[in-house]
Amino acid sequence: MAKNSARDIEITAFATHQIITQPNPLRSVLRRVEEKDIDDPIGRAEQALAGLAGEFKDWMATEINRLSAAYVAIRHDGFTKDRRDELFRAAHDIKGDAATFGYPAAAGVAESLCRVIEHAPDLEKVPAELFTHHINAILAIVHENTRLDSISVSAELSRRLRKVADDYLARVNSDRPDHLEVILAPSIAPAG
Amino acid sequence: MFRIDFNKLRFLVCDDNPHMRRILRTLLHSFGAREVYEAEDGATALEMYSHYVPDIVITDWAMPIFDGLELAQMIRQPESKGNPYAPIIMLTGHSEKRRVTVARDAGVTEFLAKPISAKALYQRILNVVASPRPFIKTKTYFGPDRRRNTNSAYMGPERRVGEKHEVLQQPSLLDKARSSI
Secondary structure: OOOOOHHHOEEEEOOOOEEEEOOOOOHHHEEEOOOOOOOOHHHHHHHHHHHOHHHHHHHHHHHHHHHHHHHHHHHHHOOOHHHHHHHHHHHHHHHHHOOOOOOHHHHHHHHHHHHHHHHOOOHHHOOHHHHHHHHHHHHHHHHOOOOOHHHHHHHHHHHHHHHHHHHHHHHHOOOOHHHHHHHHOOOOOOOO | OEEEOHHHOEEEEEOOOHHHHHHHHHHHHHHOOOEEEEEOOHHHHHHHHHHHOOOEEEEOOOOOOOOHHHHHHHHOOOOOOOOOOOOEEEEEOOOOHHHHHHHHHOOOOEEEEOOOOHHHHHHHHHHHHHOOOOEEEOOOOEEEOOOOOOOOOOOOOOOOOOOOOOOOOOOOHHHHHHOOO
16 A cells, blocks of 8 residues: 655644644545445445354353453452453453344443443452352353343343442442443443 | 445454454455454554554554553654554444543544444444544644534633634544444
8 A cells, every 4th residue: 555755744833733634545445436336345244244153152152251260360369450450351352242242131241340340449349249140140141042032031131230230330439420420421332 | 436445455453352353354354355464462563563554453442461542542653653644443342432532532533332343344444544534733632633523612721723613524433433333
């Protein structure tokens, strides 16, 4: 890909800032096509993603094993920054990936767990049940996912855990308005 | 209608999760990309950024040691020898409004909240390719213009002084992050 040279870059200076403009360095990759063009890169990609679906169950198993292991380490040896970060990243990855893997309710529970980890003022004081309920719920949702009657139960479980976690976080953050504001703000994530 | 010749683009993907890297690689190759380089942490990504000079960076946020936000800040060094202007798409599980603001202030070009979809990723790539924004340099910021709408009434501490209000009309990063496309 061709890059702009320094002489193509135009800098306009103002009192408080500079505005830097340059010809679009990626213009050569754009091409105009007819409306009737049948190429469908998005459809092709969706099809390729569907082709990975056979692996999603194993991938999800890897993710929940990682989450369980991270919490077992904390139960044995307590919270340290590294152990807290690993628990958060494991939950955070499930929050981001689980819906893609076909487990949207697990993503919801993982999001709730992330919020507890991120906004509890002292993780040592968080009731252990709040962690174990979240982790066990994720395990149960993944293990029971193929049963049609479990889908609505999973969604309800996710909603209730979120409510319990949010009530806890609102209580322990009553004197921390910055956290409270974030806890109460709506999510920007697309609805699953 | 425009299409992107993905086979002319070079991507750098940074995510510590191998499953997400595999998904991104699959999507980008399906779009037609041939050159997709992968890093599992920010430090490796920065090294690869200097070496491969990618056209577009797609990075996760939460990673051990050196995260995606720090990667964006390291790329957006106006005096660096490398290219500080490459579009950066932040693909993340973070879904709070303040995260979008923090990412924007680190110089991130587009924000994409997980779960990922082929359509949303394509739209973000199309946007950075077809509608690049000018860069702004202030005492505290270097990156794509954070204004997407004209607000001549704004009188906050970061009010830019001395120019006409010529702003590309685009949805705000937050509005785009909220939408799934």
